[in-house]
Amino acid sequence: MACPPEGQDLCAIWAIIAGLVCLIVGRWLGAREDRQRPE
Secondary structure, eight states, X not given: OOOOGGXXXXXXXXXXXXXXXXXXXXXXXXXHHHHHSOO
16 A cells, blocks of 8 residues: 555554454454354
8 A cells, every 4th residue: 555655644543443453353253253163
């Protein structure tokens, strides 16, 4: 993703937010699958 120099801070913030969302969603989906699997 190419960012204009004046928008680099904004791009960094969006990259961090997107990374956190991916992490949270991935962990949530993984936990859901674990719960559905009978022991």
